[in-house]
Amino acid sequence: MIINQISVFIENKEGRLAELLEILAGNNIDIxxxxxxxxxxxxxxxxxxxxxxxxMNALEKEGVTVSKTQVIGVKLNxxxxxxxxxxxxxxxxxxxxxxxxxxxxxxxxxxxxILRVEDNDKAINIxxxxxxxxxxxxx
Amino acid sequence: MYWNxxxxxxxxxxxxNLQGERLAACIRRVxxxxxxxxxxxxxxxxxxxxxxxxxxxxxxxxxYKQDLRDNYPFGLFATPLDDxxxxxxxxxxxxKQTVVGYTQNDLNIWDELMARTLTAAGGSRKSVIHVAYGxxxxxxxxxxxxxxxxxxxxxxxxxxxxxxxxxxxMLDFGSSLLCCTPSYALHxxxxxxxxxxxxxxxxxxxxxxxxxxxxxxxRSEIEARLNIKAFDIYGLSEVMGPGVSFECSxxxxxxxxxDHFIAEIINPDTGEPLPYGESGELVFTCITKxxxxxxxxxxRDVSSLIATPCACGRTHVRMTxxxxxxxxxxxxxxxxxxxxxxxxxxxxxGDVAPHYIIIVDRVDNLDTLEVQVEMSPAFFxxxxxxxxxxxxxxxxxxxxxxxxxxxxxxxxxKSIERSEGKAKRVIDKRKLI
Numbered sequence: 239m240i241i242n243q244i245s246v247f248i249e250n251k252e253g254r255l256a257e258l259l260e261i262l263a264g265n266n267i268d269i270x271x272x273x274x275x276x277x278x279x280x281x282x283x284x285x286x287x288x289x290x291x292x293x294m295n296a297l298e299k300e301g302v303t304v305s306k307t308q309v310i311g312v313k314l315n316x317x318x319x320x321x322x323x324x325x326x327x328x329x330x331x332x333x334x335x336x337x338x339x340x341x342x343x344x345x346x347x348x349x350x351x352i353l354r355v356e357d358n359d360k361a362i363n364i365x366x367x368x369x370x371x372x373x374x375x376x377x
Numbered sequence: 378m379y380w381n382x383x384x385x386x387x388x389x390x391x392x393x394n395l396q397g398e399r400l401a402a403c404i405r406r407v408x409x410x411x412x413x414x415x416x417x418x419x420x421x422x423x424x425x426x427x428x429x430x431x432x433x434x435x436x437x438x439x440x441y442k443q444d445l446r447d448n449y450p451f452g453l454f455a456t457p458l459d460d461x462x463x464x465x466x467x468x469x470x471x472x473k474q475t476v477v478g479y480t481q482n483d484l485n486i487w488d489e490l491m492a493r494t495l496t497a498a499g500g501s502r503k504s505v506i507h508v509a510y511g512x513x514x515x516x517x518x519x520x521x522x523x524x525x526x527x528x529x530x531x532x533x534x535x536x537x538x539x540x541x542x543x544x545x546x547m548l549d550f551g552s553s554l555l556c557c558t559p560s561y562a563l564h565x566x567x568x569x570x571x572x573x574x575x576x577x578x579x580x581x582x583x584x585x586x587x588x589x590x591x592x593x594x595x596r597s598e599i600e601a602r603l604n605i606k607a608f609d610i611y612g613l614s615e616v617m618g619p620g621v622s623f624e625c626s627x628x629x630x631x632x633x634x635x636d637h638f639i640a641e642i643i644n645p646d647t648g649e650p651l652p653y654g655e656s657g658e659l660v661f662t663c664i665t666k667x668x669x670x671x672x673x674x675x676x677r678d679v680s681s682l683i684a685t686p687c688a689c690g691r692t693h694v695r696m697t698x699x700x701x702x703x704x705x706x707x708x709x710x711x712x713x714x715x716x717x718x719x720x721x722x723x724x725x726x727g728d729v730a731p732h733y734i735i736i737v738d739r740v741d742n743l744d745t746l747e748v749q750v751e752m753s754p755a756f757f758x759x760x761x762x763x764x765x766x767x768x769x770x771x772x773x774x775x776x777x778x779x780x781x782x783x784x785x786x787x788x789x790x791k792s793i794e795r796s797e798g799k800a801k802r803v804i805d806k807r808k809l810i
Contacts, residue, residue: 245759247752249789275761279786280752282759301791303752307759336760354759 239362239372240308242290243352246283247303250276258283258302265296271352273339284339286311286352309354310361311373316342316349324351327368333361380496380528381489384636385691389684392635392692397430399664400639404428404437407670410455413448414672431639434662435650439673442475445615450476456668466514467614468779470715474514477614478668484523486665487617490634491524494623497632497689498608499583500554502529507552509543509561510588510711512536516618517588517711521556524620530554537561540568548578555584558711559591559599559607563742566602576604585610587619588711590699590809609698615674616661622696627688630695637665640694641673642682645703656681658703659696677704707803709737709744712781716802719748719783722774726767727755734793738806746783748775751790 248254255274262269262285271286287293290306297304314320321340328335336354343350350373355361365372379385387395405425407414417438418424427436445453446469454461462481466474479487500506506525510517518536525532533550535543537557543565546552555562562584569576581603587610599607611631612619621638622631633640638661642651645658659680663670678699687695707714716735723731732751737744750756750771758764768785775783794801 243759245757247757247787247789249792254789277761277765280764280788282761282764284759301789303754303757303790305754305757305759336762 239310239374240358241286241311241352241373241375243307243309243354244285244287244290244294244297245305245307246285246297248274248281248283250279250281255283258297261296261300261302262287262293265292267293267296271339271341271350273337273352275337284337284352286341307354308358309352310358310365312351312353312365313371313373314349314351316347320349321351324353324365324370327364327370328353328355328361331360331364333357333364378496378499378501379691380493385493385632385693387636387692389692393431395636396639396664399636400431400434400662401425401428403662403664403666403670404672407455407672411453413444413452434639434641434673437662437673439648439660439675440671441675442470442615442677445475446470446473449473451478453671454478454668455666455670456480461668463519465516465519465614465618467516468713468715468718470717475615477516480667483617483667483669486637487520487620488523488527490617490620490637491520492527493524493634494585494608494610494620495521495524495528495530495554497623497625498554498585498610499606500525500528500530504528504530504553505533505551505580506530506554506556507533507535507543507547507550509535509537509555509557509565510619515711516612516614517556520612520618520620521585525554525556540565541572544569544572544574547581548574551580553580553582555581555603555605557584557586558588559586559595560589560710560739560742560744562586562599562603562607563595566599567742570602579603581605583608585619585623587611589708592809611696611699613676613678615669615671616663616676617666621661625687625689625691629687630683630697632687632691632693632695633682635693638663640682640696642680645675645677645679653682653684653694656697656700659699677702677706679703705803707735707737707805709746709781712779714746714779714781718778719775720802722771722778723750725774726771727753731756732790732793732795732800734801735803736806737803744807746781747786748783749786749788749793751793752787753790756787 268288275282340351408425421438461478463479469475508521512518583606608624610623612621622633641660642657651657659676659678679701680696683695736747772785
């Protein structure tokens with residue numbers, strides 16, 4: 239149900255993202271999904287990877303500031319309005335979404351969305367009650 | 378031009394005799410009225426009877442900024458608060474302000490010394506004196522103001538900021554003598570040029586610039602761009618405020634008003650007094666102050682003293698323009714800043730102080746302050762909003778402690794250079810000395 243995302247602090251400097259990704263590549267980490275929130279001076283790189291623990295260790299060893307964040311993954315039909323429906327359900331129950339990003343999986347007609355909310359358990363309950371399918375794990 | 382010719386051109390021997398008399402009386406008064414001083418003197422084995430001439434000064438223990446902090450706020454005052462009519466304050470090394478007080482008599486002397494300063498810079502009752510030092514706890518504004526009124530000039534208390542309005546006032550009121558920080562003078566010059574104002578419409582003739590370090594090149598630039606003569610003035614609130622020493626028309630060193638202060642140059646490491654001409658730390662004893670007569674106060678400014686006769690005819694000893702500090706104090710936009718103040722703010726945001734570096738620069742003649750702070754797990758969040766909140770909280774705290782706006786930049790761990798031994802906390806790109 240709950241997916242471990244790793245969040246990485248990254249300064250806005252030329253080549254820095256490439257360097258971080260090199261560290262992950264060197265440790266044979268596979269990235270499933272990625273999003274970056276950026277400001278003028280820094281960004282936060284958010285990653286879903288095949289092995290979060292190993293990825294965190296590898297980055298920490300290089301002195302990178304990294305933290306684990308628990309997020310929810312939702313499976314969607316790759317069709318218009320699917321994400322709007324999920325967000326409407328959450329909004330009706332006053333669950334606000336801090337951020338979200340989407341990715342497409344290998345299976346056909348299926349999209350996935352990562353949701354970062356304050357209260358994961360509450361959100362999971364509500365999504366379940368509304369028949370929205372959650373990602374159990376990411377492979 | 379002198380404000381007080383008799384005193385300002387007094388023979389050196391008479392000055393030294395006057396200083397000796399005033400010193401002896403001052404030490405007696407301080408011993409009787411200020412407990413921390415009495416205790417220091419007892420610990421050093423000195424009694425007021427031992428202090429009869431200027432030569433005896435070296436027997437007395439030094440006073441440090443820390444003493445003001447330890448006795449915050451009024452513990453070193455030699456008069457009851459009832460006799461105090463003004464209180465100013467400047468930054469301390471951490472947290473607490475350095476507080477200074479004045480009796481009415483102290484203010485009269487301050488006005489007199491600023492009157493000497495402004496007169497030496499060409500001021501008179503015919504002048505319109507434009508005071509663009511900050512008014513408030515900072516001594517700059519009110520100090521210059523008092524002297525300007527004493528000489529009978531039309532005094533304009535503009536204070537700092539709002540450059541456009543400053544220029545309008547200069548044009549409309551016919552300001553003839555400008556008092557501000559040298560960097561602000563250049564900023565004004567730039568703004569005047571940018572606005573396309575015909576400089577012949579300005580009535581400025583001279584300026585008294587101080588409260589921050591500046592170079593000879595800056596002086597030439599101010600003089601050329603504003604078409605004025607630029608005079609250096611020196612002061613510190615602990616000793617009095619602006620007007621402790623000032624430049625005359627000869628512009629070769631700043632005359633110290635020796636009828637009120639005794640200046641010494643010492644070796645900052647050993648405390649040994651150094652002869653005239655040698656460079657060391659400047660130390661002041663206030664021999665006439667009633668409320669806060671500091672004894673052998675360590676200014677941390679590096680300077681030297683010149684006792685040879687000056688072309689202007691004044692006999693009071695001159696000090697050279699301060700050439701640095703013996704501590705890590707910075708002067709940013711005229712405000713004294715200690716790196717420890719910034720460190721103590723950062724400490725409030727985590728269990729341990731993060732690695733940080735202070736970057737001071739000058740852009741368009743105005744000082745800029747940036748604090749780079751290394752990101753740590755305690756500061757990090759996966760949400761931009763929370764990190765930005767942290768940045769703005771740090772910015773607000775620093776601004777409230779320093780009274781200066783700072784730009785805060787969070788940087789990656791280990792990106793700030795580590796140095797062997799003492800951490801390097803400041804990069805000053807201004808090249809002022």
